[in-house]
Amino acid sequence: MASWLRRLPWRILIAVAIIAATAVGAYQGVRRLRPAAAAADVQFFTVARRSFPVILQEKGELKAANQIDIRCELEGKATVIKLAEEGKAVKKGELLVELASDEIDEKLREAESKEILARAAAESARKELQILKDKNRNEIRKAEVKLSLARQALSKYQEGDAVQSEQEKQLAVDEARYVLKRAEQSLKDSEDLFAEGFVTRIDVDNDRATVYQNGIKLKNAELALQVLKKYTIPMDLQQKQSDVEDADKELACKEKEAQASEEKLAAELTAKQGDHKLAEDKLKKMVEQKAKTKILAPADGLVVYFKEDWWDESQIIKSGAQVHEQQILIQLPDTTSMKVQFRVPEAKAERLKLDLPAVVRIEGLSGRQFTARVSKIAVLADSRFSWLNPNLKEYQTEVLLDGTFSDLKPGLTAGVEIKLTDLNDVLAVPVQAVFGKGRKYYVFVPEGQTAKPVEVKIGLSSTEYVEIKEGLKGKERIHLAVSDEMKLALPEDSGEDKADQWSKTPSSATQPAGATQPASATQPASRPATQPALGR
The missing domain is CATH 1.10.287 (Helix Hairpins)
Incomplete structure (x- = not known):
């Protein structure tokens, strides 16, 4: 048999492998969607009233609640010649950074x-x-x-x-x-x-x-x-x-x-x-400038190299690097008090209030979760990522962990869950059953051998369900997944610029902050409840 396989053309073997992998993936996806449902009903959901919490889930970075910014105070530019090791615990008065002083000596x-x-x-x-x-x-x-x-x-x-x-x-x-x-x-x-x-x-x-x-x-x-x-x-x-x-x-x-x-x-x-x-x-x-070539620790702390943009490795200081006046070189965080910093979409930000309770889970610390409270909500949207998606408006938010710590270090990725509200006895459907096009949302109702799109007005959503405010009455059966041919039945959004319609579709509530991929007519509407929730 092995010799028979070797005689087949390689293109046929590759095609067979791709088809097999696609079939296995589709089967596994359907099983995860409704593992307990019968094979005949796995693609459908019966609309019913239910109660569920609206929980904001975002990912952010663990940081010290209080920290000291160590800046270069030399005029002009200077070269780093000595640098304390990152992650090192330093005492007050210990050398953090030494800058070249030849020009200053002259x-x-x-x-x-x-x-x-x-x-x-x-x-x-x-x-x-x-x-x-x-x-x-x-x-x-x-x-x-x-x-x-x-x-x-x-x-x-x-x-x-x-x-x-x-x-x-x-x-x-x-x-x-x-x-x-x-x-x-x-x-x-x-x-x-x-x-x-x-x-x-x-x-x-x-x-x-x-x-x-x-x-x-x-x-x-x-x-x-x-x-x-x-x-x-x-x-x-x-x-x-x-x-x-x-x-x-x-x-x-x-x-x-x-x-x-x-x-x-x-x-x-x-x-x-x-x-x-x-x-x-x-x-x-x-x-004074001569004295400032040696930067000493103003207090005890943990050495963390400052980097304003997480994707730009060139911003991290190192020996031989050129630094300028007022540039932040090192941060000395007080790790006894910690916070998580993350970004929240515009629609969700309006639901946030100071002192709302939150649950924090830190990657790498499995089995541990921390209680926290919302401590800061930015007044203005973060504009650093507007060049990626001008329509994406996110607000820098912070939660302060309860208690004091000795084993947590800044820089770890942390997941934050904040309960925004409870929805009681509302019509709801799974998030993946809602499809967005332009500024409108649809579900697919079976009609003979195919399905027809029904426009719905949505409200708040959780990670699993989205509230249906108009368009459905309950007990309808809707598709959880549809074919590409069915999606072609979605109506054009009149008055909407096609070049612009995809960018205005809300993004998923389960995506990390900063995600910019919009929903389209060929994929489930991710995060469908964000924009309509503004009217609640």
């Missing part, structure tokens, strides 16, 4: 040199300003003394010298007038005596000459007094007043010059002090 040396020069320049400017202030004070003091002396000289002249000179000239006039009067009396006496013959003509002439001389002296004295009053005193007084004004102006000029020169040097000092402060800040910054 900048630090340059900053130190600039700070020294700037400090010396600022100190020199401060001393120059102090010297200028001392010099200006000395010049102003001299000008003040000069002004004071000029004022005293003016007062001395007005109250002393001028009065004294006038009195001396007046005294000279009075003396000359008195001498002249005596000479005139003496001349008169001589003339009387000459008439009586007691004196000679010569004596009379001598007395007459004396009178003439004294008259001239009186005129000179009167002229000197007149010149003193009219010219000398006013001129000297004007000069003294001018000296006072000049000294006063000189003092004001010295004060202004001092102010201007001091303000100039003060501005230069301020500028150089500013340069020093900048250089000092730059040095301080470089010292």
Whole structure:
């Protein structure tokens, strides 16, 4: 027989194998669908009223509820040269990451040199300003003394010298007038005596000459007094007043010059002090940057390399990798408190409430389940996957596990079950019996040797059943599976863009969050209750 098989063409053998595998798969699928049903009824379901819970099932990632993000705080880009091993438990103060510091060391040396020069320049400017202030004070003091002396000289002249000179000239006039009067009396006496013959003509002439001389002296004295009053005193007084004004102006000029020169040097000092402060800040910054090349653990924790997108392995840091400022490098989770983070479709998200109880099962920990509560529901839809399916809107959600833990580690895949509500005594059919096309849903009712599609309005669904709100009355028999020929009987969705109709069909409630495969007319409508549930 083996030789007979070897003589068959290989194409025939392959075709037989494919047909056999298809038949076995179909048989096994039917058995799983209704293992207890009779062979004649395995393709049908009788519509009936039933009660069932609406449970949201999603898969997500186990994470620490509280964690510390370790960021790169160096400016620009840096190279990782040392890195703590992922999964290692570290203590506070232990080295997590060391970054290359060659460039920073060079900048630090340059900053130190600039700070020294700037400090010396600022100190020199401060001393120059102090010297200028001392010099200006000395010049102003001299000008003040000069002004004071000029004022005293003016007062001395007005109250002393001028009065004294006038009195001396007046005294000279009075003396000359008195001498002249005596000479005139003496001349008169001589003339009387000459008439009586007691004196000679010569004596009379001598007395007459004396009178003439004294008259001239009186005129000179009167002229000197007149010149003193009219010219000398006013001129000297004007000069003294001018000296006072000049000294006063000189003092004001010295004060202004001092102010201007001091303000100039003060501005230069301020500028150089500013340069020093900048250089000092730059040095301080470089010292801080140098310190930041070694990132130490701020608290005890478990080392987890940060990766924003789970599919992008290039985001994980490693030795030799380039990192940039504010990039998260490592996370130190507190594994005593854990949460599961997952995404929920838009329709289901509206049913979620904070503090709803949940059950969590972690892959790899078979036989264990954990109680939890909804702790966070995002306000806005997650847009990171919108490029895959613009119509898919999912909301980041978190459940917080009850209790504290010592054996759980972040990063594990976890399944979450959240009971949204209970449906009691409602018409329901199996999920696989509902077929979606566009925005409408159908079940197939037997009609002779074939089946006809009946439009239904659906409500909420569980992983097994979907509520039928309109279209069926109960006790109808419907197909659980139909042939491709039967599916061709599904009507076209009028007004619906064919290119768009498949993308608007809801996706399965049992799919992991992030699934984007839509239902079509050639496959059972997966997750049929999500969009209609919005109206409940």
